[in-house]
Amino acid sequence: MKNKTGPDTNNKFMARGVFWVCRMFLLLAVLSASGCEYEGDMISLRNKKTxxxxxxxxxxxxxxxxxxxxxVNGVIMASDEINLSGGILGKKLKIYLKDDESSVTKGMVIADEMAADPEISAAVGFCDSYVTIPVSGIYDKAGILMITTSSVDPSYNSFKSPLLFRTTATAVDISCKIAELIDKLGFKNLSICYVTDNYGLSSANAFEDELQKLSISVVDRRSYSSGNAAEFKQITDCWKLLNFDCAVFFGYxxxxxxxxxxxxxxxxxxxxFCGDTMNYPDFIKHVxxxxxxxxxxxxxxPLDISSAKKSKFVSEYKNRFGILPDTHSAQAYDAMKLLAEAIKRAGRAxxxxxxxxxxxxxKEEGVVNNYEFDEKGEALNxxxxLxxxxxxxxxxxxSTNETDLIKNILIKRK
Structure with a gap:
């Protein structure tokens, strides 16, 4: 694949190398500074206490x-349903809701607090990959089962813990989907803009790898950090001088x-084309x-109510919260229900x-997916x-209408 020269394109492989080295040192630091005291006796105690x-x-x-x-709406709805139906194994579900503020520091403090409580069985959520990756080692060493419903960085659970699970797609999955559609539309040259963190870099790298397989060229690749007007102006000033068929954005x-x-x-x-992080209720209002x-x-x-379970969820969510559920509320609901069913089958927590x-x-039925997990805890299928x-x-x-619909809408825009 030929890539025209751009600031990020020239340094692509160097950026990858530096990024992964820094990540390795960060993870080692986290594992040595936090969680070590939770091994051994604490894990055994947790199994008994839970x-x-x-x-x-x-x-x-x-x-x-x-x-x-x-x-949080999805968590509340699922936990209320579980408790109103008698709980799990005759016990009520108790939720410890914590705000990590999208901060690594706060996320690590919360992880240490939960690790020190031997009665906590599992932790669910973890929105941001750059928070999820470093805290995952703390939960693992503390013997707490962890489910991320949102972090897409492929390096999650790189150490293959049996206690770490993910119920969402990875950056590779998302990149494959977007690249596949771009190929169907016949676009051959594109530009990429991404945020400089775990999510952005892993998404941009995975996406460019997929484009290479499809012989689609990257005309320019740019990253941003603060997302202010001056930073975006630098990108647009460059892109005005280039010819490309489409642009792809991995940001917040x-x-x-x-x-x-x-x-x-x-x-x-x-x-x-935008990654999954731009999938939020107020997107159209904000843009x-x-x-x-x-x-x-x-x-x-939420408009696809092909299954009775999904139809019931959408209807009851709308009645309770006054709006249709979105991806995050549905994923939260599924994660809580999956945990409840797993504890029930296990016979203890x-x-x-x-x-x-x-x-x-x-193929355990949920409202987002029918769930199976591989040896790394990744959700399949x-x-x-889009x-x-x-x-x-x-x-x-x-797949039956996407290319025709997109082409018609784009023609009308012109």
């Missing part, structure tokens, strides 16, 4: 004031709308007039037994969905 506890104790860790705060709601507005204001009308034709990755379609039960699932903004509303795409 089994004997009068309640089933689950930690929920999430940035509670973030754009994705609907996650805190900078995404500004990026889209920046390139549209400069007259760059190329189609824009405004520039949202038309933007394509976003998702894992959940000891983390190793829960992990064994989770791995025994064969994740179904990724949606496009048309007339200030999202239109969900599938």
């Amino acid at each position: 089994a004997a506890s009068p309640t089933i104790n689950i930690g929920v860790v999430w940035p509670l004031t973030s754009t994705y705060k609907s996650f 709601p805190s900078g995404g709308p500004q990026f889209i507005e920046s390139i549209r204001r400069e007259g760059i009308l190329a189609p824009i 405004g007039q520039y949202s038309e034709g933007i394509i976003v990755t998702s894992l959940f379609n 000891a983390p190793p037994d829960i992990a064994k039960a989770l791995r025994s699932f064969k 994740e179904k990724l969905i 949606k496009i903004v048309k007339d200030k509303k999202f239109i969900y795409l599938d």
Whole structure:
């Protein structure tokens, strides 16, 4: 694959190397500074205490004031349903809700607090990959089962802990989906913009690897950190001088709308594809007039009520919260239900037994996916969905209509 020269393209492999070396030192530091005291006797004590506890104790860790705060609605709804139906093994489910504020430091403090409580069986949530990766070692060494519903960095659980699970797609899965559609649309040259953290870099690297397989060229690849106007202007000033068929953005709601507005204001009308982090309820409101034709990755379609379980969830969620559920609320709901079912099958809430039960699932029905897990705790058969903004509303795409719908909408935009 030929790549024209851009600041990030020239240094792609150096950036990867530095990034992974820094990550390795960070993880080693975390493992040595935190969690070591929880090995051995503490893990044995946890297995006994969780089994004997009068309640089933689950930690929920999430940035509670973030754009994705609907996650908590899914946790509340699932836990209420579980407790109203008699609990698990005759015990009530008790939730310890913690706000990590999207901060590594805060996330590690919370992990240490939970690790010190021998009655906590599992922890669920973990929105940001750059927080999830370093704290995962603490939960593992403390013997706590951990489920991330949102972090996509492929390096999660690189040390193959039997207690770590992921119920969402990885950056590789998401990149494959976007690249596949770009190839179907016949686009051969594109530009990439990504945020400089675990999520952005792992997504951009995975995406570029997929493009290489499809002989699609990267005209320019740019990263950003603060997401301010000056930073995005540097990118748009460069892109105005280049010819490309489409652009791909891996970033957050805190900078995404500004990026889209920046390139549209400069007259760059190329189609824009966004990763899953731009899949949030207020996306169209925040991007405004520039949202038309933007394509976003998702894992959940609330309008698809093809199964009785999904139909019931969507209906009851809307009745309770006044809005349709989104990906994060649905993933939270599924994670809590999966835990409850695994504990029920295990016959007790000891983390190793829960992990064994989770791995025994064969297409366990949820509202987002039918779940199975591989040896690394990765969910199999994740179904990724793409949606496009048309007339200030999202239109969900599938393999039968996606290329025609996108082409028609893009033609009208021109």
